[in-house]
Amino acid sequence: MKKKTIVITDEAGLHARPASKISKKASEYPGDIKLIFEGKEIDLKSILAVMSLAVPQNGEVTLTVDGGDEDKTMQGLLDAFGEQGIDIKED
Amino acid sequence: MMKKGKMASKGIAIGNVRTMEHKEITVEDKQCDDVGASLKKLNEALEKSTQDLEKIRDNAEQSMGSEHAEIFDAHIQMVNDPEMKGQVEAMIEGEKLCADNAYNKVANQFIDIFSNMEDEYFKERAADIKDIRTRVLTYLQGKTPNDPSLIDKDTIIVAHDLTPSDTASLNLEYVKGFITEVGGLTSHTAIMARALGIPAIVGAQGALEDVNDGDTLALDAIDHNVYVNPDDATLEKMQDKLSAYKTYLETLNKFKDKETLTKDGVKVPLFANLGSPKELQGVTENGAEGIGLFRTEFLFMESDSQPDEATQIEAYKEVFETVQPVIVRTLDIGGDKNIPYIKQPKEDNPFLGKRAIRLCFDEIELFKTQLRALLIAAKDQKNVRIMLPMVAVVSEVRRAKSIVEEVQKELDAENITYQKNIDIGIMIEIPSAALNAKALAEEVDFFSIGSNDLIQYLFAADRMNEHVSYLYEPYDPTLLRLMHTALEAAHEAGIDIGVCGEIAGQLDLALVLAGMGMDELSMSPSSILEIRKTLSKLNSKALQTLTKDVLNAKEASEVKTIIKQFKDDNL
Numbered sequence: 001m002k003k004k005t006i007v008i009t010d011e012a013g014l015h016a017r018p019a020s021k022i023s024k025k026a027s028e029y030p031g032d033i034k035l036i037f038e039g040k041e042i043d044l045k046s047i048l049a050v051m052s053l054a055v056p057q058n059g060e061v062t063l064t065v066d067g068g069d070e071d072k073t074m075q076g077l078l079d080a081f082g083e084q085g086i087d088i089k090e091d
Numbered sequence: 092m093m094k095k096g097k098m099a100s101k102g103i104a105i106g107n108v109r110t111m112e113h114k115e116i117t118v119e120d121k122q123c124d125d126v127g128a129s130l131k132k133l134n135e136a137l138e139k140s141t142q143d144l145e146k147i148r149d150n151a152e153q154s155m156g157s158e159h160a161e162i163f164d165a166h167i168q169m170v171n172d173p174e175m176k177g178q179v180e181a182m183i184e185g186e187k188l189c190a191d192n193a194y195n196k197v198a199n200q201f202i203d204i205f206s207n208m209e210d211e212y213f214k215e216r217a218a219d220i221k222d223i224r225t226r227v228l229t230y231l232q233g234k235t236p237n238d239p240s241l242i243d244k245d246t247i248i249v250a251h252d253l254t255p256s257d258t259a260s261l262n263l264e265y266v267k268g269f270i271t272e273v274g275g276l277t278s279h280t281a282i283m284a285r286a287l288g289i290p291a292i293v294g295a296q297g298a299l300e301d302v303n304d305g306d307t308l309a310l311d312a313i314d315h316n317v318y319v320n321p322d323d324a325t326l327e328k329m330q331d332k333l334s335a336y337k338t339y340l341e342t343l344n345k346f347k348d349k350e351t352l353t354k355d356g357v358k359v360p361l362f363a364n365l366g367s368p369k370e371l372q373g374v375t376e377n378g379a380e381g382i383g384l385f386r387t388e389f390l391f392m393e394s395d396s397q398p399d400e401a402t403q404i405e406a407y408k409e410v411f412e413t414v415q416p417v418i419v420r421t422l423d424i425g426g427d428k429n430i431p432y433i434k435q436p437k438e439d440n441p442f443l444g445k446r447a448i449r450l451c452f453d454e455i456e457l458f459k460t461q462l463r464a465l466l467i468a469a470k471d472q473k474n475v476r477i478m479l480p481m482v483a484v485v486s487e488v489r490r491a492k493s494i495v496e497e498v499q500k501e502l503d504a505e506n507i508t509y510q511k512n513i514d515i516g517i518m519i520e521i522p523s524a525a526l527n528a529k530a531l532a533e534e535v536d537f538f539s540i541g542s543n544d545l546i547q548y549l550f551a552a553d554r555m556n557e558h559v560s561y562l563y564e565p566y567d568p569t570l571l572r573l574m575h576t577a578l579e580a581a582h583e584a585g586i587d588i589g590v591c592g593e594i595a596g597q598l599d600l601a602l603v604l605a606g607m608g609m610d611e612l613s614m615s616p617s618s619i620l621e622i623r624k625t626l627s628k629l630n631s632k633a634l635q636t637l638t639k640d641v642l643n644a645k646e647a648s649e650v651k652t653i654i655k656q657f658k659d660d661n662l
Contacts, residue, residue, distance in 0.1 A: 012432060017395045020165045046174030047165065048220070052204045054213055 002070040005062045006081070006088045014055035018084035023047040025080040031068030033077070037061045044077075096270070096295030098312045099281035100617070103333040104268030104290045105326070106245035108306040108319075110299055111253070116228045123189035130183055132190045133176075136230035140170045143226065146241060150262050162219070169223050175201065191231040198224040215431070242266070247308045249298055253280045263287065268310040270317065272298050275563065277543050277554050277593055285596075285615035286370050292317065294557065343620035347378035351623045357631040359605045361623055362418075362613035364591060368409045373616040375413065378623070383539060383613020384478075384591035385410055385419040387461065391430050397457060403464035416474035418539060418591070418613075420518065421461055423447040423480040427555070433457070442547070447481035448491060455494070462498045466509035476514040478539055483521045488534045491515075518591075520544035525573045528580035538581050539613070540574055542592025549573065565594040566647040566654075571603065575642055578607055589613055598622055599654045603641050606634030625662065633661055 008014050014022075026033045026044040033044040037059060042049035044063070055061055065073045081088050123129050148163035169175070175197055182193035198220055205217035229236045247268040248261070269291040271280050276293070284291035290312040302308065302319055309318040309329040313336065318325055351361045362383030363374040367390075374382065390398045390406055398406075411417055424430055425446025433454060438444035451458035462477070469475035479491050492515060502509045519525050520541030528538070542565065547554045549570055552562035564570075574590070581588035587610035594600045596614025601622045604612055614622070637657045644650045 012396060015395060017161070017165075020168055024164075024168060043174050046172050047168045048172045048201050049174040051213065051216060052201065054208055054210060 002065045002074045003062060004064075004074060004078070005060060006078075008055050008057065008059045008061065008086060008088055010086045010088075011057055013057045013059060014050070014053070014061075014086065018081075018086050019050045020047050021084050022077070022080045022086075023050050026077060029065075029068050029073040029076065031070060031073050032066040033073065034064045034066075035061055036064070094315055095298060095317070096292045097276060098291075098315050099274075099276050099278075099293040100269075100284035100289060100291040100312060102268075102288070102290030102312050103329065103336050104245075104247055104310040104312075105329055105333060106247045106265075106267045106308060108302045108304055108308050109242060109246045109248055110302065110304055111248055111250035112299060116225060116232070118191050118195040118228060119189075121189045121192055122187045123183075124187055126184055126187065129188075129190040129193075130180065132231060133179060133183065133194065136190070136194075136227050137170055137176070139230050140223065140226045141167055143236065143238060143241065144170065144223075147238075166219060166223050169220060170227065191228050194227055194231060195224065198227075247310055249302050249308075251299060252278075253283075263289075268308075268312070269293075270295050270298050270310065272296055273557065275554060275557070275560060282366070282593075282615070285617050286366065286373060288373070288617045294560075343624055346620050346623045346627070347376075349378070349623065349627075351380065351626055353605070353626050353629055353631045353634065355630045355632070359609075359626055360611040361619045362589070362591075362611050363414075363616045363619065364613050365410065368406055368413075370616070371410065371413050377616040377619045379414065379616055379619055381416040381418075381474075381611065381613075382410065382414050383418050383589050383595075383611055384541075385417055387420060387422055388424060388428060391422060391424065392428065396432050397460070400460055400464045400467075403461060404468045407465055407468035411468060411472045411475055415472065416476065417472075418476045418478050418516070418537075418589075419465060420478045420480050421448070421458070421465075422451055425450045442553070448479050448487055449481065452487075452490065458494065459498050462495055463502065463509075466495075466498065466502065466513065467507060469510040469513060470508050472510065473512075475510065476516055476537060478516045478518055478537075480518045480541070481520060481544075482517040482531070483523050485527070485530050485534060488517060488531060492534070516586075518544075519574075519577050519588075520548070520592075522549050522573065525577045528577040529583070532580050532584035532586055535586065537586050538577060538588040540577060540588070540590045540592065542570070542574075542590060542594040545573070545592065546570055546594075564647045565597065565600060566650045568642060568644040568646065568650055571607075571650070572642055574604075575607055578609065582608070587611070596622070598625060599651075599658075602626075602629070602634060602654065602657070603638050603650075606631075606636070606638030608635075629661055633657075 023045060034041050035044045037053045037055050040053060042053060044050060063077060144163050144167045148160045151163060152160035178197045179193045182188045183190060202217045202220050205213055208214055226236050242262055242265045244265060245267050246265050248266055249270045251272045252274060253271060266289060268289060269280055269284050271293045272295055274280050274293040278293055280291060281293050290310055292312055306320050309321050309326060351359045360380045362381040363379035364384040365374060365382050366386050390403060425435060425444060426442045429435055465477055482488055514536035516535050516537035516539060518541040519538050524531060543554060546563055546565060550562040552559040554563050578588050589611035590604055590609055591613040595604060595612040596618035598621060601612055605626060640653050641650050644653060
């Protein structure tokens with residue numbers, strides 16, 4: 001399993017439109033992908049779950065990837081954050 | 092419903108009724124023992140919903156561009172959301188709930204989560220889930236959604252009210268007319284119908300009770316009649332009227348490339364109001380001589396975050412390079428228009444609160460970015476003018492001008508080319524500005540009267556409130572005299588003045604405003620040709636006399652009588 005903690009530095013946090021794009025991207029990978037924020041663990045492939053987290057600016061989230069090509073999946077997801085204009089800081 | 096409501100957009104339409112009613116679906120709290128059957132139902136309903144939404148997305152993309160289609164991509168994702176589907180399946184299997192019951196419960200949980208969020212933007216996502224819930228539940232109950240986006244024959248939409256997202260989902264190729272139960276001449280539906288040239292009647296109370304889906308309906312928004320399931324004779328009469336109207340529109344077309352002149356050759360430039368670059372086609376097709384009001388809110392309302400300088404420059408350029416002159420109004424939000432990424436305090440009277448220039452002073456970076464983008468986009472254009480909305484007092488103009496200067500200095504320091512000689516003007520839409528026009532005229536390069544708000548503020552009557560609609564009266568001589576006061580002050584100071592509210596596009600009042608000596612009238616593009624044709628038959632002296640008579644009137648009914656007499660005598 002791969003694990004990475006990032007901080008959403010974007011002013012608007014993880015807002016809806018990019019959240020939906022990132023969730024869509026996650027759906028393209030076969031592995032089990034989770035997002036953990038304040039102790040809540042959700043399926044990144046679920047747009048509703050991602051949005052219901054309402055991650056604010058400076059929210060620290062942990063991404064986990066289990067299964068499939070884990071390195072490729074993790075990199076793909078981090079790129080997706082970048083493409084959506086979400087500023088992140090890797091720990 | 093023969094004479095209900097008000098005619099908001101002229102024309103004739105014949106088609107089948109499609110109602111757009113947001114009915115709540117009732118779901119019974121029931122159990123279904125056949126788990127396999129329930130799961131199958133669920134999968135089928137999700138699949139059908141996805142197929143519908145894909146069609147809607149493609150329609151929206153074609154008619155309005157990919158930005159408008161994105162929301163439906165999100166809806167497709169929500170329908171297929173693994174978390175939600177998993178929870179529904181668990182309820183079907185565990186508690187043996189019927190599929191619609193389980194789906195409804197899970198959807199409601201998510202709706203609750205989003206409705207209770209503080210962020211306005213997330214709150215609105217609750218509406219998205221409600222949207223998909225309705226569709227999926229309809230299929231789960233073995234019905235077919237009543238989907239106006241999927242219409243494929245001539246249709247007249249009948250609705251209580253249409254929101255911008257309702258209209259975004261319509262396939263406009265087949266929409267021939269609109270009837271709404273609420274709304275006035277300046278409601279969203281009315282303005283949009285005029286922009287698209289689709290006949291519409293608004294404020295027809297109880298209209299939904301008079302029709303059923305599939306009824307044949309003939310909508311006459313010229314003589315104000317609506318025929319539901321007309322007999323053959325009436326239908327034939329209406330078809331003749333429709334073709335006669337089409338012929339009339341063709342004769343108007345001869346005026347398309349002409350300058351607007353009175354019979355004795357006095358110019359009365361007719362400009363168009365523009366809500367977004369998408370409407371440019373209507374502007375050129377109707378032969379507008381310029382744009383008297385380019386509203387910039389679309390850029391800010393269609394996006395999740397503040398549009399950056401480059402995005403703004405591109406949108407402004409598209410307009411500036413198509414039509415000139417252009418009067419572009421800086422951001423006018425607040426009131427009934429909010430944008431998700433600007434936190435607005437809850438106000439008891441939003442129309443008397445922090446809107447337009449007042450809000451821009453508070454959101455200074457937003458304002459400066461827009462000014463920068465405008466100055467840069469206009470760098471090669473001589474005929475672009477900037478207009479400030481909702482100015483009430485002189486100090487606001489001075490403050491705005493000093494911000495413009497500040498932006499110019501910053502651009503100089505960065506060596507960026509921009510338009511250095513740009514006219515700055517103001518909207519006259521608050522009575523205090525009209526009354527103090529003399530002092531304001533010394534500060535600016537032009538005025539433009541925003542009649543929609545001026546009427547509302549002058550008579551203290553909310554323009555959307557049907558209960559006080561008798562006060563929202565554009566024919567009132569008090570309003571016309573106030574406009575005349577502003578005009579005299581402008582001309583005395585040697586600056587020009589136009590009108591860009593809805594009244595400029597109403598033929599009767601356009602005649603009065605032309606007679607008053609307005610330097611341009613800016614209106615919905617679909618009104619231009621008829622007014623141009625009418626003015627070509629009238630002498631300027633006669634128009635001036637008309638205005639003089641009207642300004643001496645005591646009340647609206649008298650004004651109407653004077654104008655009617657004038658038209659009978661001169662046309």
